[in-house]
Amino acid sequence: MNENYKTIKELADELGVIKQTIQYHVKFLPTKNRLKNSSGAIVLNLEEQRFIKNRLTKNRPKIDQKSTKEPTKNRPKKDKEISINNVLLEQLKTKDEQIKSLVEAQKQTQNLLDQQQRLALQDKKLLEEYKAENDSLKALKIPSQDTKEEQANSQPQEELETLKEQIRALNDKIKGQEQLNNQVSKKWYQFWK
Numbered sequence: 542m543n544e545n546y547k548t549i550k551e552l553a554d555e556l557g558v559i560k561q562t563i564q565y566h567v568k569f570l571p572t573k574n575r576l577k578n579s580s581g582a583i584v585l586n587l588e589e590q591r592f593i594k595n596r597l598t599k600n601r602p603k604i605d606q607k608s609t610k611e612p613t614k615n616r617p618k619k620d621k622e623i624s625i626n627n628v629l630l631e632q633l634k635t636k637d638e639q640i641k642s643l644v645e646a647q648k649q650t651q652n653l654l655d656q657q658q659r660l661a662l663q664d665k666k667l668l669e670e671y672k673a674e675n676d677s678l679k680a681l682k683i684p685s686q687d688t689k690e691e692q693a694n695s696q697p698q699e700e701l702e703t704l705k706e707q708i709r710a711l712n713d714k715i716k717g718q719e720q721l722n723n724q725v726s727k728k729w730y731q732f733w734k
Contacts, residue, residue: 546576546584556597566593664722668715675711682708 549567553560567583570592576584585593682704 545587548582668718671715
């Protein structure tokens, strides 16, 4: 056929609209001299093409090609899908952040528990050492009944006083360690409460 003739699809592509828009305007053309190409598709001559171009420019403001090719019914669905996807992505990000913070909290609590256990073992060892020292000092302090008088006369009063002070100091240390142990166990208990 002649180069002046165009199919509906060719004209739609040239104008950047969908075929249905061109077909709508073809309805207003006279049908008596309608031409078809060898494959049976309707072809439009130059006058018909100008008529459709004029109708398109008069009836509509300029719209970019992308929006004219996409039916308006589908646009809100796509916008909704995009917004839903954005919301879901945001929720996933917040969940990831929450999971990370929970993992960090778990690591911190595990570290605190390990520290508490190490301190408890250390305190237990110190208490055993202090008790052993205390027992050895008590053994030195309490002589047998027969030799009490001899030792009292032979030992100066100052040495006895220093031994008593050492025993009191050790007893105070033991009490302090027991209080510290009680505080540590109370802190641990209140930590999980």
